[in-house]
Amino acid sequence: MKQVNGEIGRKVVTAADLKEKLEEEIELYASIYKVRKMKGFAFVLLRTGREVFQCLYEEAFCNVKLEELVEESCVKARVFVKPEERSKLGIDLMLRHVEILSSPTEGSPIVINQKRVDTSLQNLLDFRMVTLRNERERSIFKLQEGIVFGIREFLSNEHFTEIRSPKIVYQGAEGGANIFKLDYFGRDAYLAQSPQFYKQMMVGVFHRVFEIGPVFRAEKHDTSRHLNEYTSVDFEMGFIESFEDIMQMECALLRFVFKFLQENYQNELEILQVKLPKVNEIPVIKFMKAKELIRDTYQREITDLLDFEPEEEKLLSEIFLKDTGSEFVFVTHYPSMKRPFYTMDSSENSQETLSFDLIFRGIEITTGGQRIHQYEKQVDKLIQKGMNVEEFASYLAMHKFGMPPHGGLGLGLERFTSRLLNQDNVRYSTLFPRDLNRLTP
């Protein structure tokens, strides 16, 4: 009888593996990234899943002719590892034998094997299937993986449980018209704008939960910072004393993530030339105070009393960077009118909420706050907001049956990545963006 036993051969070879194989031959499975002809020899750059290795090709020592080595072919190569002090890895790789496993039928319409892909954003995204093969482009998403891994490790250490809530929902959490509707077997259903209701329910169960998953916003904004589908990093924690507990947790989270990247994603940090921000203390300012500070510093009229204009977030960041050296700033106590019905109001001023945004390098990347955990208060707030209490029966059940004081936040993963890399458009940090005009690839 035939069986499989779980023996996995053909391990992925890393730079570390190569350095342990001095004076030996090693098998590499790779894509041919680039062939650079020199006088009498050539450099052949082999791309593995995370690295690019430069190999030395000399016709006399290799089984194939140079013209057989077509870029974006996939090969099984045997290379000899020669110690070489002057090279970066301390080794030279001599290409000895190549077996072509597959070949492209066409060359890429965009040059992908230079330091940067030199093309428009539109082309970059239209041809994601090849442009992502560029060393720099793919590093963005490897680093994004690292951000997520760091977040998960931190939250797990802090006893948060990872959950997965449904994306097809009966009602939106954020209200408003910015919601995608679909036909669900003859009934109306919606795509989740956030896991808000579910993560709150799960606080009653696990006390601390997090979710990292897609959310959907049918916003008609066509800007450099909006997406219609993005990855939301959400956490929610019970037994808080104040909404500041959540800001403290986020501060510790950020510090952990940057350390985690430093330790595990050095390769990508170098390729992308990332300067990781220092997270010592993060300054905190009330929303109205921030408005006034911007007005006074830049002699700008306050035109919107309920929210920031994008320019104001930018200016606020500038002020705090200059005054404190911090690239992050927490803005708190947003007006009740602008925050969703589940947000807890301040006991001192019911026009203000116990909520916050985190602004990073000029753009809001997090919204969070304390939630109403008492049944009567939540019912009152719904009525006060003119909402239909009966529609929220299932949501309110948790309040009725007992909830700890709690709060949480949502962080936009693509936006955060994009700020970290100082990109001028969030789409550069989005694997396959969805916006007003883009639904492919």
Add this chain to the structure above:
Amino acid sequence: MKQVNGEIGRKVVTAADLKEKLEEEIELYASIYKVRKMKGFAFVLLRTGREVFQCLYEEAFCNVKLEELVEESCVKARVFVKPEERSKLGIDLMLRHVEILSSPTEGSPIVINQKRVDTSLQNLLDFRMVTLRNERERSIFKLQEGIVFGIREFLSNEHFTEIRSPKIVYQGAEGGANIFKLDYFGRDAYLAQSPQFYKQMMVGVFHRVFEIGPVFRAEKHDTSRHLNEYTSVDFEMGFIESFEDIMQMECALLRFVFKFLQENYQNELEILQVKLPKVNEIPVIKFMKAKELIRDTYQREITDLLDFEPEEEKLLSEIFLKDTGSEFVFVTHYPSMKRPFYTMDSSENSQETLSFDLIFRGIEITTGGQRIHQYEKQVDKLIQKGMNVEEFASYLAMHKFGMPPHGGLGLGLERFTSRLLNQDNVRYSTLFPRDLNRLTP
């Protein structure tokens, strides 16, 4: 100026912490799970995020009256840790001081603090916000977290990169009518049935990728094993020699996951009384051979030559359990007619594909196989299947620009969990199920 510095107080207390605080008082943030009155004293069960601690209440030694301790209240408690050899943890917890942080306005309509929640599936799901607070119910989802963590750790160790692909898509990957449609700013769009196209594209980039995320199937099946939204664990790997490499990887993955659960989720395994399957060798049988084996063993007519009936999967599992002791069996070489257009056909018999299903305790939990990586072959196959080649231009671009031989699989997380726990309905392992009749909570 106000600042936060990332100091997180109020750590979650675990059993391990308690044992280190002998003869001391410790602060516990918890929900009151159960109050059991005895003669002259009471047991008060405190539920934290992962554990339940039994405390001894005596009126003389505590600041509150017993009737103040209402089930599902949230409290800050001070308990004295008394060494006690006869107790399971080696300690007794004496309730000394309780501060009530919040109280329910109503008792749960369903008893949740017995060993099992004794109610219908319908009620269990309708009242998820409370029934999940039951120690056993929530353990299912803590264990499910562990399955996912184990999978991630294994795949990361094997150099797979985690990706997140869009869920709003231009076309389905699996074809057919089982797809949810939505209005995307005046255009038709669909909910992803699988990350198939994207994970293949990303094999060209990272060579090995995985994604754990929601997928959507508009199937009108109302069965104990179908969901309309579920979590798919997908991986895809380049540079395979045969589709058996994928089965080997899955075999190793399963072995790792069970070991990981044994090491990190002992608490839940005990509560749920899980007997983890042994993964030594997994037997492999061809689809037609399996059909014949079932026919001959049970004297059943073969009525469907292209697929299994659910009963046949069950019988096949029985045969292999009896003959080999394995609770898993791989079935390979499914008919080309029943497999999607990207599946590679066998070179020996073009009616058969290089594909497999994994059957676990009578139910299919994985579908996988080798994909067509050559441009011309993929175009031919599309034509042969009567599909519109032009519609797949963006998908075919990756084949054109070069792809390694590759393949992968998808594993249904809820189904896998449900089989592991020997449940008779996949909904028991689904946090908030979506089916023909259920869109809430």
